[in-house]
Amino acid sequence: MMTTEPVALTRLEPFDIFDTEARRLDRFFAGLDEEGWNRPTRCEGWTVRDVLAHLAGEEIYNHACLDDDMDGFFEMLEREGVQSGFDAFNEWCVHKRHNLPVEQVLDEWRSKNAETRRRMRDRGRGGTLQTSVGPYPVGLQTFHYDSEYATHGDDVGAPVADEEAAARLAWRVEVGLFALEEQGSKARIERAGDRITAHVDGLSAELTEAEFVEATVGRLATAHPLDSRIRGVLRCLA
Structure with missing residues (x-):
């Protein structure tokens, strides 16, 4: 903690x-x-x-x-x-x-x-x-x-008003990254622009910032192609 x-x-x-x-x-x-x-x-x-x-x-x-x-x-x-x-x-x-x-x-x-x-x-x-x-x-x-x-x-x-959306997404990304670090997650995260790549046990997946936030709170759509092993590791706030 x-x-x-x-x-x-x-x-x-x-x-x-x-x-x-x-x-x-x-x-x-x-x-x-x-x-x-x-x-x-x-x-x-x-x-x-x-x-x-x-x-x-x-x-x-x-x-x-x-x-x-x-x-x-x-x-x-x-x-x-x-x-x-x-x-x-x-x-x-x-x-x-x-x-x-x-x-x-x-x-x-x-x-x-x-x-x-x-x-x-x-x-x-x-x-x-x-x-x-x-x-x-x-x-x-x-x-x-x-x-x-x-x-x-x-x-x-x-x-969520259009003028709020970008700043709201930005802080949610930072809180998600913090929560992963706090929990000692084995996920290794790389950021490039508005893309986030998660590496877990030899697997890698590139996500948008919005997808990353949804993954951290366990709300990524069931139909999303993210591997279940990465999905499970990224969930850290719900």
């Missing part, structure tokens, strides 16, 4: 990105009707409403990190019978909110996430917070949240 930011990330503002991606989701959610809430997403088995429920429930973990209360978080999971790690926690978050009015879940997410973003910004990128794997820099944790929010924004189809 890395504790210092790569140079490329020091040029970015993680808290501003977090705010931007949260606002994008909020605008999108605010405009949905019942049909929109029930549309399927890129998250297998989840509707748009389920993605919102996941985001709202996830704030329990985010606040436990900020409150230095990982023990309390895991005790809560035990009381609720949630086992098998964070995949089970995510499903529990969705199930727990399944019968609640969507407006209530939206209000929960808005208020809790706003608090998370404020408290992390106040703590500063050089600060630390407790996580499930131990103390971790606030700035780096925020970049992980940035990636998750951008990914879920794409999952549900939240619009």
Whole structure:
């Protein structure tokens, strides 16, 4: 686990990105009707409403990190019978909110996430917070949240303005490269212009930056010709 930011990330503002991606989701959610809430997403088995429920429930973990209360978080999971790690926690978050009015879940997410973003910004990128794997820099944790929010924004189809797209893609590439390095990935990455070549166990594949980002978050289309061995190694953020 890395504790210092790569140079490329020091040029970015993680808290501003977090705010931007949260606002994008909020605008999108605010405009949905019942049909929109029930549309399927890129998250297998989840509707748009389920993605919102996941985001709202996830704030329990985010606040436990900020409150230095990982023990309390895991005790809560035990009381609720949630086992098998964070995949089970995510499903529990969705199930727990399944019968609640969507407006209530939206209000929960808005208020809790706003608090998370404020408290992390106040703590500063050089600060630390407790996580499930131990103390971790606030700035780096925020970049992980940035990636998750951008990914879920794409999952549900939240619009990205043309003038935002290039800068958004650029920071997502840098966060993907950071995550691979942080995890000690065996992938060797070469960059040439807007192309990224991944080398894994004697295999090589050239990807566009957009394809690389999709691979790092596990959203590359099933029909994409990327070898499954490279695909598996590149997935590092979801």
